[in-house]
Amino acid sequence: MREKAQNPVTLSDELLGWYDIHARIMPWRVPPQNRRAGQTPDPYRVWLSEVMLQQTTVVTVRDYFERFTARWPTVTDLARARDADVMGEWAGLGYYARARNLLKCARAVVADHDGAFPADHSVLLKLPGIGPYTAAAISSIAFDLPHAVLDGNVERVMARLHDIHTPLPDAKPLLMTQAEALTPQQRPGDYAQAVMDLGATICTPKSPACGICPWRAPCLARARGTAADLPRKTPKKPKPTRRGTVYLGQREDGAWLLETRPEKGLLGGMLGWPGSEWVDITQPPPQTTPPADAQWVQLNAEVRHTFTHFHLTLAVFTAQIDPSTEPHQGRFIPRSEFRPSDLPTVMRKALNLAKDAL
């Protein structure tokens, strides 16, 4: 009774208890007690982690964050990095436009903001790769400005708390209104991270742990038994399947024939194997021209990979290429300069198939 009268929808000790546990596995986070002791988060680390966390899980981001901050400890270091180094370090993380915008943003911060992230939501919003969510996250977490974060977690928590049945993305404005109403003036950074943790670990998409939820008392969906069905979402389109061919050519000295993909579009700016266009399986197969003259042999196995919006099947050809041969597509990268980890996952799958075949 008393609990309801106090409105437990807030940054309670119970909510902070969960938040504190998660801080240990997130190297970018300053735990609440350290923050109260005066320690403030490094805006560079907050920004970097938030960009990496876009549509990506904490477990996946952790190692990438550690490698990036070890190699480029400050935004100035990152701004000076070579494009290929940053793209290679990002390889495997996906959504590669984030890495291209990461570099643009770092260079803009150095060139236009004296190497310091601006403590201003509307200014942050103008930087490359920083949208409404990330601007609010940096504002609140790094600068303790009271901006409401609305990510997938908060959308779900708000939809359930208020039993909102309007499907996403139409419900976003309403959910944002609810999120703003709950965002406190005191410690908005701790609150933002705590409410996202709540969504990630308790108010989960499937079988939410309502029994241990700090907000179980005021939750309307919990009371009405609708929590597991929320938020509603508009149905998605089915994924088509495309086909293509890649060519893995290697010289006797171990150099691989690779290309840097165009800046725009799928896997933009990433290293990859030369090959054909990727066309829908309902279309006639594309003509494939090998990137260099050699005895190309097709592998028995094919690469299967699923992107956000289509399935892909790749035929793989391999060949030893004579040292005197000039490629008409791509360039040779010496063995000493090539790390398989610099490849996006689909390209790494092709390499692994070729290695298995040898």
Added chain:
DNA sequence: TATGCGTGGGG
């Protein structure tokens, strides 16, 4: 406003 854009893990 709708679409393009990665990847890995869980149910």
Added chain:
DNA sequence: TCCCCAAGCAT
């Protein structure tokens, strides 16, 4: 084996 989903952004 599939589908769903994750601390979204750009165009």
